[in-house]
Amino acid sequence: MAGAGGASGAIIAKSRAIYGRRLTSEDYNNLVHKGSINGVVAYLKDTERYREVFKNVNETQIHRGQVEQMLSKSVYELFFRLCGFMAADKNSFCYYFIKETEIKQIISALMYIKAGSEDGYLLEMPAFLMGKLSFDMMRLSKAQNYGEILDVLIDTPYYKVLKPVLISGGDLEECASTLYAWFIKWAFKAIERDYGGEEARALKEIFLRQSDLFNITMCYRKRSLFDEDAQTIKKSLRDTYYRVKPSVIDEILAQPDADKQLLSLLKKLYFKNNIECDPENLEISVRRYNYNYCKKQLVFTQNGTMALYSLIGLCEVECTNIRKIVESARYNRSPAETEQLLVF
Numbered sequence: 001m002a003g004a005g006g007a008s009g010a011i012i013a014k015s016r017a018i019y020g021r022r023l024t025s026e027d028y029n030n031l032v033h034k035g036s037i038n039g040v041v042a043y044l045k046d047t048e049r050y051r052e053v054f055k056n057v058n059e060t061q062i063h064r065g066q067v068e069q070m071l072s073k074s075v076y077e078l079f080f081r082l083c084g085f086m087a088a089d090k091n092s093f094c095y096y097f098i099k100e101t102e103i104k105q106i107i108s109a110l111m112y113i114k115a116g117s118e119d120g121y122l123l124e125m126p127a128f129l130m131g132k133l134s135f136d137m138m139r140l141s142k143a144q145n146y147g148e149i150l151d152v153l154i155d156t157p158y159y160k161v162l163k164p165v166l167i168s169g170g171d172l173e174e175c176a177s178t179l180y181a182w183f184i185k186w187a188f189k190a191i192e193r194d195y196g197g198e199e200a201r202a203l204k205e206i207f208l209r210q211s212d213l214f215n216i217t218m219c220y221r222k223r224s225l226f227d228e229d230a231q232t233i234k235k236s237l238r239d240t241y242y243r244v245k246p247s248v249i250d251e252i253l254a255q256p257d258a259d260k261q262l263l264s265l266l267k268k269l270y271f272k273n274n275i276e277c278d279p280e281n282l283e284i285s286v287r288r289y290n291y292n293y294c295k296k297q298l299v300f301t302q303n304g305t306m307a308l309y310s311l312i313g314l315c316e317v318e319c320t321n322i323r324k325i326v327e328s329a330r331y332n333r334s335p336a337e338t339e340q341l342l343v344f
Contacts, residue, residue, distance in 0.1 A: 010304075219249060
């Protein structure tokens with residue numbers, strides 16, 4: 001699967017062409033001034049990028065939840081369409097997006113059980129993915145306790161990963177950390193099997209960078225918002241490290257101004273002079289970093305899987321922008337406020 005010839009070259013070309021049809025700054029300026037969900041959807045129906053997504057929609061009757069579901073569905077349909085060019089089974093690395101989706105769905109189901117919400121997961125479940133995952137989503141939606149969750153997952157790798165955590169009374173953050181630790185190990189093994197040399201290094205670096213960003217931002221939130229101690233914070237972190245080693249985290253968390261040092265580290269290692277490290281909107285700063293990273297990779301890569309990863313990342317950021325605009329229309333935010341939430 002290495003190299004840019006054949007299917008890989010086709011995916012690179014198609015990914016770049018799709019990105020070329022992205023929403024422009026003019027589009028975003030028009031969207032933030034629409035003032036209603038109906039107006040936003042009507043505008044999107046006239047864009048090349050979202051014409052097919054919303055073509056059968058009556059914009060006068062659609063609500064926010066439907067818009068969000070349709071946006072998510074469009075990203076997955078794009079992913080499956082591009083994956084169809086690869087002669088790969090579902091254990092190949094190119095299906096990383098589905099593995100990560102499975103983990104997100106499991107965590108979501110666990111969260112609703114923890115909250116005592118019987119229908120919570122069912123109401124938010126992406127039904128368009130039914131039959132696409134390695135477990136029965138409808139059975140997952142009906143699970144009423146952790147034991148029933150495990151029953152749904154018994155024929156998947158997630159069963160062995162989660163069982164000891166749930167039996168020992170582990171909390172949701174520990175479940176998430178354990179699942180993502182498994183996911184990264186799976187990804188590295190799949191990369192090593194499918195690729196070599198510089199291609200393998202570049203693909204592994206995706207996950208190493210994301211682990212660093214996750215760990216730094218998690219440390220920052222837990223220290224600045226909840227003043228949690230170092231040992232409690234470290235239970236929530238991923239155990240894959242790149243530029244930010246455990247010893248660095250230990251040293252920073254031991255300092256009284258740890259929150260400021262964490263922001264400084266994030267700026268120094270990743271944001272540099274290209275992205276403002278805004279403590280009030282750190283999520284947006286991280287999203288902007290991911291967008292710039294994916295855009296650069298898509299422009300220069302000669303690997304089809306990297307192009308696929310980059311395009312999906314860019315599409316997810318764009319869909320998040322639209323969700324923010326729809327949310328703003330729902331809650332009557334001003335165009336100026338909404339613009340501050342967008343990344344492009």
